[in-house]
Amino acid sequence: MSDILLDVRDLVVEFPTRKGLVQAVSGVTFQLNRGETLALVGESGCGKSTTARAVMQLPRPTSGSIVLDGDDLVAAGKRDLRRLRRKFQMIFQNPIASLNPRKRISDVIEKPLKIAGELDAAKRRTAVMELLETVGLDPAVAMDKRPHEFSGGQCQRISIARALILEPDLLICDEPVSALDVSIQAQILNLLEDMKQRYDLTMLFISHDLAVVRNVADRVAVMYLGRFCEVGRSEELFDSPAHPYTRALLSAIPVPDPTVKPKPIEMIQGDLPSPISPPSGCRFRTRCPLATDRCTSEVPEMRGLPDGRAVACHHPLIGT
Amino acid sequence: MADPLLELTNVSTHFHSPAGRVRAVDGVSFSLKAGQTLGLVGESGSGKSVLARTIMGLLPSYAEIPEGSAISFDGHNLLTLDRKARRAISGPGIGMIFQDPMTSLNPVMKIGQQVYEGMRHHFGTSKRAGRERAIELLTEVGIPQPDVRVDQFPHQLSGGMRQRVAIAIALACEPKLLIADEPTTALDVTVQAGILDLLQREQRDRGMTMILITHDLGVVAGRCDNVAVMYAGGIVETGTTLSLFARTRMRYTQALLDSIPRLDRPPHERLQSIGGRPPNLIDPPAGCRFAPRCAHRNAHCDTDIPPITADEQDPSHRFACWNPRDPDAEASDKATGDAA
Numbered sequence: 218m219s220d221i222l223l224d225v226r227d228l229v230v231e232f233p234t235r236k237g238l239v240q241a242v243s244g245v246t247f248q249l250n251r252g253e254t255l256a257l258v259g260e261s262g263c264g265k266s267t268t269a270r271a272v273m274q275l276p277r278p279t280s281g282s283i284v285l286d287g288d289d290l291v292a293a294g295k296r297d298l299r300r301l302r303r304k305f306q307m308i309f310q311n312p313i314a315s316l317n318p319r320k321r322i323s324d325v326i327e328k329p330l331k332i333a334g335e336l337d338a339a340k341r342r343t344a345v346m347e348l349l350e351t352v353g354l355d356p357a358v359a360m361d362k363r364p365h366e367f368s369g370g371q372c373q374r375i376s377i378a379r380a381l382i383l384e385p386d387l388l389i390c391d392e393p394v395s396a397l398d399v400s401i402q403a404q405i406l407n408l409l410e411d412m413k414q415r416y417d418l419t420m421l422f423i424s425h426d427l428a429v430v431r432n433v434a435d436r437v438a439v440m441y442l443g444r445f446c447e448v449g450r451s452e453e454l455f456d457s458p459a460h461p462y463t464r465a466l467l468s469a470i471p472v473p474d475p476t477v478k479p480k481p482i483e484m485i486q487g488d489l490p491s492p493i494s495p496p497s498g499c500r501f502r503t504r505c506p507l508a509t510d511r512c513t514s515e516v517p518e519m520r521g522l523p524d525g526r527a528v529a530c531h532h533p534l535i536g537t
Numbered sequence: 538m539a540d541p542l543l544e545l546t547n548v549s550t551h552f553h554s555p556a557g558r559v560r561a562v563d564g565v566s567f568s569l570k571a572g573q574t575l576g577l578v579g580e581s582g583s584g585k586s587v588l589a590r591t592i593m594g595l596l597p598s599y600a601e602i603p604e605g606s607a608i609s610f611d612g613h614n615l616l617t618l619d620r621k622a623r624r625a626i627s628g629p630g631i632g633m634i635f636q637d638p639m640t641s642l643n644p645v646m647k648i649g650q651q652v653y654e655g656m657r658h659h660f661g662t663s664k665r666a667g668r669e670r671a672i673e674l675l676t677e678v679g680i681p682q683p684d685v686r687v688d689q690f691p692h693q694l695s696g697g698m699r700q701r702v703a704i705a706i707a708l709a710c711e712p713k714l715l716i717a718d719e720p721t722t723a724l725d726v727t728v729q730a731g732i733l734d735l736l737q738r739e740q741r742d743r744g745m746t747m748i749l750i751t752h753d754l755g756v757v758a759g760r761c762d763n764v765a766v767m768y769a770g771g772i773v774e775t776g777t778t779l780s781l782f783a784r785t786r787m788r789y790t791q792a793l794l795d796s797i798p799r800l801d802r803p804p805h806e807r808l809q810s811i812g813g814r815p816p817n818l819i820d821p822p823a824g825c826r827f828a829p830r831c832a833h834r835n836a837h838c839d840t841d842i843p844p845i846t847a848d849e850q851d852p853s854h855r856f857a858c859w860n861p862r863d864p865d866a867e868a869s870d871k872a873t874g875d876a877a
Contacts, residue, residue, distance in 0.1 A: 260725040261696075368814055398580040398752065403796035403810035410805060425725065432798040432806060451804050469726040471733075471755030473797055475778040479759040482730050486679075488695045 222386055222419045223249035223272070228281035230264070230271050237493040241267040242278070243443040246519075249387070254413070254420040256434035256451075258427060258466070262489055264443040265423045269389050272421065273307050274298060286386060303333050306380035310392035312372035316364040316379075322349075323360040326378045333383055348378045351415070352408060370401035377405075377412060384416055391423045406432060427470055431455055439463045442492060442500040445519065449526030459528040459535050462501045499531065507532045541568035542746050543592070543714055546607040550584075550591045553599045557819040561587040563770040571713070574740060574747045576757030576778065579767035580793075582815055585750045588767070589716050592748075593633055594623055611713060629659040632707030636719040638699035642691040648675070648702050649687035655710045674705040678735060697728035701735065708739060715740065718750045733760055754794060758782060766790045769816050769826035776854030784864040786848060786856040789827040825859065833860050 230242040242264045249255050257265040271278040274290055283290045288301055306329075309315040316325055326345045330336060336344065346356040352374040364372055373393060380388060390409065394402040406429065413420060424430050430437055431451060438448040439462060447460040458464040465484035472479075485504040490496050499517050502508040509532065517529045550562040562584040569575055579585045590596055592608055594615065608615045613626050635641035643651055652674055653667030662670070668687060675683035678701040691699055700720060707715060717736060721729035737760055740747045749761055757764050758778065765775040766787065774787035785791045795809035813830040816822055822829055828838040837843075837859040846861070848854035 260727060370814065399754075399793060400580060400796050400811035401814065403798070403808035404812075406798070406808055407810055410807070426798075427726075428798040428800050431800050431804060432802070432808065434804060455800060465727060467800075469730045470800065471729075471753065471759060473753075473755040473758050473782070473794065473799075475758045475782050477759065479730065479733070482727055484727060486731050488698070 220250050221248045222251045222286055223421070224282075224284040225249075225268075225272065226282045226284075228268065228271055228283065229279045230267050231279040234493070239492050240443055240495070241492060242271060243495075244281075245440075245443075245445055247438060247445070247448060249419055249421060251386075251419055252417060253435045254422055254433055256422045256424060256430040256437045257440055258424060258430055258437060259440035260425065260466075260489065262442075262492070263440040264492075265425075265440050266391050268440070269307070269391050269421060269423050272387075273305065273389060299332075303329070303383040304385050305387040305389065306383065306385040307389040307391065308373070308376045308380050308393050310395050312369050312376050312393075312396065313364060315376055316372055318364050321361050321363060322367075322375055325364070325375060326382055329379060329383050335383075344382065345378075348382055349375075352378045352381075352412075353404075354378075368401075369397050370404060373397065373405050374408065377408065381412060381416060386417075386419060387421065388413075388418045389421045389423075392425070393422075394429060395424070395426065402429070409433065427455075427466060439466065442490065442495055444500055445527075445529060446501065447526065447528045447530075448519075449522075449524070449528075453524050453526055457535055459522060459526060459533045460501075460530050461505050461507050461532070461534060464534060465504075499529075540612070541609075542571040542611060544568040544607075544609040545592070546609075548588070548591060548606040548608060549603050550587050550596065551601045551603060552597075553601065554819070559818045560770050560821060561818060562591060563818075563821075565767075565770075565772055567765055567772060567775060569714075569746055569748070571746050572744050573763060574737075574749060574761045576761035576764040577748055577750045577767060578752065578754055578757055578764060578793075580752055580815065582769075582818075583767040584770040585767050586718055589633070589718050589748065589750055593631060593716065594627060595633075625659075628655070629710035630712055631714045631716065632710065632712035634700070634703050634707050634715070634717040634720045637723050638696060638703045639691065639723075641703055642699060642706075644691055647688055647690060648694075652687075652702070652705050652709050655706065659710055670709070671705070674709060675702070677739075678702070678705045678708075679731070680705075696724055697732065700724060700728075700732055704732075704735060704739070708743075711743070712745065714746045714748070716748045716750070719752070720749075721756065722752070729756075754797060766793070769821060770818055771826065771857070773827065773858070774854075774856040776848065776851065776856075780848065780851045780854040784848060784850065784854065786846075786854070786861040786864065787858045788831050788833050788860070788862060790856075791862050792831075825857070833862075835860050 226246050228242055228245045232239045232241060245268055259265050272283055323345055327341050330341045349356040349359055354374055394405050422433055434451045437451050437454050439446045441462050446462045458467055465482055468480050469482045487504055490503055496503050497513055498515055499512040502512040511531050517531050519527045519529045521527050546566050548565045552559040552561055577585050615623055649668050649671040652671035656662040656667055672683045672687050675686055680686050680701050721732050761778050764778050764781045765772045768789050774790045792811045796811060811830050816826055824840045825838045825843050828834045843857040843859045845855050845857050
């Protein structure tokens with residue numbers, strides 16, 4: 218068994234629109250080690266959710282390879298994919314909308330087991346009850362209720378139970394706490410951490426909130442307009458960002474301390490360029506305070522830094 | 538010191554629902570001097586937006602403001618005025634910015650028209666002068682090519698630009714008070730900082746009074762003179778921003794601060810979460826509304842409503858808690874139920 222659970226190479230996801238082809242993800246490569254949490258961060262429209270959904274094969278990516286535990290998901294046929302799906306599950310941003318409002322909680326959580334053709338009805342029911350207990354809900358109360366009878370935080374617990382019932386290897390979390398209040402957010406982040414330990418999960422965690430990412434991630438990948446800017450261990454990336462965009466994102470986070478005055482963001486204000494006709498060369502150059510002619514003419518390749526990080530920038534903030 | 542520009546006395550807002558009377562805002566009092574910025578912080582359902590709408594007079598028909606509530610703005614008691622008189626005072630006097638700039642703007646009206654609509658209504662400004670003023674305002678809020686944008690529609694702008702338009706609309710009548718209700722929640726962080734900087738600059742340049750409503754304590758920390766924390770319909774702690782953060786007294790405020798993930802903490806650190814969830818406002822707890830979720834509650838907390846108490850060092854810092862945190866002795870954080 219190799220240490221790498223998920224190996225994504227040259228992932229491209231394109232969407233045809235009336236105005237032209239949108240390349241939402243343009244050649245993204247990353248690996249996920251077993252037991253690790255990798256966070257994808259970036260602003261709305263950077264392609265982080267599309268990357269996560271491409272791993273889920275929702276929809277199938279345009280090109281590239283996604284190998285999970287030795288199986289190529291992109292090459293897999295429909296039947297094989299269905300069999301493989303039990304190894305990778307997902308939870309979504311809006312916990313209430315991601316549950317079928319007409320179904321009882323017991324049915325929602327049991328469904329994956331049914332599809333997988335596992336266990337008899339009685340054993341499935343026991344499994345559901347045990348899992349509800351594990352995610353912090355009282356099975357006696359919750360089993361027969363429907364999603365609207367629960368709060369956002371409780372619905373996210375139910376979504377987590379549904380994702381975990383098949384004991385997947387990989388859990389993809391797409392902004393799992395963005396719709397929740399801070400006090401509830403902390404409960405769910407703690408629960409995810411507990412579940413990760415208990416089920417030996419590997420996680421791909423999508424978030425726009427860097428403070429949340431700092432808490433959950435071992436490694437972080439920063440995305441901008443469909444490409445990775447920087448990938449590295451969370452401590453290094455947060456403490457000394459190498460890519461100017463990472464620095465800009467970090468400088469924009471409001472600090473809950475009145476003695477810290479808000480800093481100006483180190484980025485040129487303006488709108489995200491259109492993904493239909495992205496800037497030539499480095500995609501961040503139109504908003505980068507350090508951009509030079511080289512950034513216009515030459516696409517920066519991902520290259521390694523001595524501390525094990527990778528950065529795609531002609532003028533990184535730390536020496537190579 | 539001059540009289541406060543805005544003074545709320547025992548303001549409540551109740552909604553009639555099939556399940557009963559929802560006490561969305563319950564007995565809120567505070568005052569705001571001209572030129573001050575107040576950060577109103579709370580989680581979903583704490584009543585902060587309903588309070589803003591109560592001040593603005595934008596409540597739905599099934600809302601009721603019980604007897605005994607008073608909102609004084611610029612010397613007028615808004616709640617005793619008739620519709621027309623109220624509109625003449627708070628229309629130009631109070632500006633408001635909403636969370637979602639896509640739904641708060643009219644999708645089928647040109648941006649310029651939306652900016653000067655209020656001026657035409659309240660001051661009888663001509664279309665020509667209104668359009669000129671709209672271009673000036675769009676320039677001021679940082680919209681590139683304002684002379685082109687003025688004739689465009691909201692869908693032709695990005696989210697951040699739309700929020701800048703919403704700010705221009707709110708500023709058009711030169712309001713004395715600006716209420717910004719989660720103005721950056723729907724925006725990316727990099728855009729958020731720009732919008733908050735703009736609001737702060739306008740507030741300073743115009744000497745405006747501002748209420749900044751947010752769920753994000755990080756947003757108020759660097760940008761407000763005072764903070765009021767709301768929970769389950771009431772203000773549970775209020776004070777200068779410095780004092781509230783440095784000498785937090787109320788247990789809920791502290792729990793909220795503790796539950797925020799921070800950039801300066803190590804990965805995988807267990808977060809301090811608040812168990813349970815906010816109470817049902819149809820039948821709120823008899824005593825402190827935070828008591829059922831509070832790790833420091835004592836016998837008093839469940840039965841009696843905690844009075845508003847002033848901090849010993851800074852009397853302008855007030856809180857409602859039977860067993861407040863002692864900011865001078867960290868150890869007391871761990872003790873439970875020995876005070877009062």
